[in-house]
Amino acid sequence: MFDRRSTFGEALDNPAARAVLERLMPGFAASPMAVQFRDGRLGSLIALVPALETEEARAQLWAELAEIDDDVVRPPYAPAVDPDPAYESEDVARASATVTLPHDVTLWAPLEIRLAGPSHGNPFVDVELDAVFTRGGAEIRVGGFYDGDGTYVIRALADAVGEWSFITRSTARSLDGLTGTVTVGAAAEGAHGPVRVDGFHFRHADGTRHRPLGTTAYAWTHQPDELQAQTLSTLAEAPFTKIRMCVFPKSYLYNANEPADFPFVGSLADGFDLERFDPAHFRRLEQRILDLAELGIEADLILFHAYDRWGFADLGPAVDDRYLRYIVRRLSGFANVWWSMANEYDLLWAKDTEDWERLAAIVGAEDPFGHLNSIHNCRPFYDYSAPWITHVSVQRVDVYRTAENTDEWRERWGKPVVIDECAYEGDIDQGWGNITGEEMVRRFWEGAVRGGYVGHGETYLPSALGLDDEVLWWSKGGVLHGTSPDRIGFLEQLLAEAPEGVWDPLPGDWDVPWGGVAGQVKVGYFGFNRPRFRNVMLDSGDWVIDVIDTWSMTVDRLPGTFAAGSARIELPGRQFMAVRLTRV
Incomplete structure (x- = not known):
């Protein structure tokens, strides 16, 4: 049968399927330009069809296509793997694993319990582990993860000072029933805790104002170490307080290099073992998150995206769920993490709204510390009123106009508005990547006076700068060449001077938007x-x-x-x- 994974060309070549497309994808299937989409997945192309923006319309399309025979044979998705209740035999003493407790844990830092346990079989899927912590009279459950070489980790975010006691629970006898106590001291200098929503704006957990003036470098952590170090040096001198970055590598324009390693064990040439994660890969990612924290920068982690040649965009529900549980358990103990369920969710051909709701529920269940979470669109907006979504994360609505809608979107969804992609300062051939620095700054200001936050990116051709490589900031990081970052820093200074450190929209003129603090400060742009x-x-x-x-x-x-x-x-x-x- 035809489904989301079918290509547009496969459906067009089948008379019955083509008839469905021409009826339910009007103006698209019959377009003379349709040939350029032949290799595109149907689940991705529906995002380009206005008539399919409702769940009901999409459900009708899939139902009709499912009744049509398709000669293409696709392998089934990998099944779920349940933990092995007999992973360790009865002769293994309960709670016999060695426990290493942390010393000098400070408020808002990761609190790690490390366990030396069994390594036979495949602990990534065979063993389930968590701990129940008690602190301040309240209990929280924190899931554990396997870190390779017989090491298991339970990583909590130390969100309260005082004594923390715990007891572990596991399907492995040696890891079950371990207990201990850890004392959390005062916060280190500069540690403010995770960012929370504060009305239409943001504050850290300790009350410090946060303004997410962000940038994008999708694949910077998938580059050689020297380039990653250069990116961090650039960020240290830049005004940005948030960076959007992908967990999975990216395959797209100016993203052609092959990473040295991946979240899963394996390679493009040899295939990937979807039941085994690569702990070394995740440890390097964790170090970069800590590096960003030292700079006061939030890591906005994109959990899924469609720009893929390795198969990560279509892993199947069981593997998606396993991956999410693993990464959220590893990273929810870091204060400067934000979750982004997807970049351009509507281009991920294998997932629809019910999938995103299921996946978001997993993130919520595995993150007891309530990090911010959102989802980013290409064309149709997600329903940002969904209770798990903490803030709006959108991109431009056309080549030009986006930030002008900020105050309207605040009213529509009642949540902070972050325009993570308003286009990029640069000179490449794509309309989303060749605006001037002046236009980038103008979009930042339009969003700011309307009470929102606009994101930056840069896509200058290295060859035009006298450079030989294809390192664009938006893709790989490196060095900034544009004229907008300094002006964004200037805007940040002015925002900080407001009584509450933020601007809200105020009654405007027909030709001039006004923002500020009612009765105290008015800014017209x-x-x-x-x-x-x-x-x-x-x-x-x-x-x-x-x-x-x-x-x-x-x-x-x-x-x-x-x-x-x-x-x-x-x-x-x-x-x-x-x-x-x-x-x-």
Whole structure:
């Protein structure tokens, strides 16, 4: 039968299937351009058809296609593997494994219990392990994972000071019933805990304001060590507080290199053992998450994506579930982790809404510390009102306009809005990757005055910069060449000066959006317009007025104070200007 994994060409070549496509994918299946999509999976191409944006319409398509015979034989998905209840024989003493407890654990740091246990068979699937921690009178369950060479780890996020006691539970007798106590001390300097939602904005767990001015380097942790180190050096000098990054490697434009290792044991040439993870690969990823934490940067981890040549985009439900449990158990103990269920979820041909809801439930069950979680679109939006989604994570709605919708999206979903992809500063041939630095900064400001957060990326051709390689920041990291990062840092400084460290949308003019803090600070942004003056209305009290050049990064305060009523502000007639009105 035809299904989500069938290619468009396979369906077109079958008269009955073609008739279904022409009826339910109107304007697409019969298009003269359809030939370019022949190798595309049906489960991915439906994202390009407006008539299939509802679950009901998609269900009808799959139901009708399922009734049509297909000559293509596809191997079945790998089945689930249940833990072995007889993994260790009765002569193995219960709770006989060696326990190593951590010393000097501080608030918001990982709290690791390490166990030296059995290694026969395949502990990745044969053994189930968790621990019940008690701290402050409350209990939490934390799943454990196998770290190779007979080592098992239970990694919690130390989210409370004081004494933590635990007892383990396992299908392996030697790992079952182990107990111990760990004391968690005060937080280290600069440690603020995981980021939480604060209305339409964000704060760390200790109350410190967080503003997610992010960037994207999808595959930076899949590059050689030297390039990864260079990326970290660049981030240390950049203004970004969040980075989007993929767990699985990426195969796409400027992403052609083969990584040295993968989440699963194996290679593209030899195949992958989907029942065995590569602990060394994950340990290197963990080190990079710690490196980012040292820089005060959140790791926004993309758990699934469609840009794949290794088979990771279509592992099947059982392997997807196993992978999620493993990675969430490994990484939920790090304070600076965010989950992104997918980049462009609608392009993952093997999954629909019910799959994403199942997968999100696994993340929620395995992460007792409530890290932020969202899902990112290509075309149709996910239903961001879903209770497991903490914030909106979207990309541009067309080549040009996106950030202008920020305040509308806040009202629609009642959650913080993060535009993780507004397009990228660069000069490649793709419309999403060749906007100017000025336009990137303009989009950041449009989002900011409307109460949201816009994300950065950079796609300059190395050859145009006199470089021989194909290292684009958006794909592999390395060095930033664009003009927008410094201006994004300037915006961050201005946001930090607000009374609460954030701006919310305020009543605007038809031609100028206004944001700030009601009754205290008002910021108007003129974008690509270039007025010579602006008349503004001031509320009661005295006000000071700043003229801000968002590109030259200057703030010029007008002399004196201004009383309630109308005030004329002289402007230079340049683009990308803003004004800030502050009540004295």
